[in-house]
Amino acid sequence: MLRIKHINALNRFALRYGYGWRRRLLEALTKGTPLPGRTSERDVVLLRELHALTGEGIIETFVPVREGYTKLVYLRKDHIERYNDDRNWFVNAWRLVDQRGSDVLIPWVRTKTEAREKAKDANVYVIED
Structure with a gap:
């Protein structure tokens, strides 16, 4: 592991x-x-x-960082519900989760690029499935 x-x-x-x-x-x-x-x-x-x-x-x-990494997370695709007065719909969302599937960084983001930037700011290493 x-x-x-x-x-x-x-x-x-x-x-x-x-x-x-x-x-x-x-x-x-x-x-x-x-x-x-x-x-x-x-x-x-x-x-x-x-x-x-x-x-x-x-x-x-691998891209090294001077500070070192604090956590290991996985990038997972999921769906999130959006709604307004007329209708409901689902959109793709990207989650950063640990090995158990628990969210490490919240809120979810809409694009992979946003997720990578958020992980970089939080100093965590991302493994993309």
């Missing part, structure tokens, strides 16, 4: 090694070359677990 500690280990690695960190990390995880010496043993274990759980997808799309 992917946890925030895996994401923050990846974030620390990316910030520590800067330019070329993806190439260096993927080479170490796929070809078996050793990780750079300044990487802590705890982070090495977490990075290997991350690669085993998710493959290369998260590593290739």
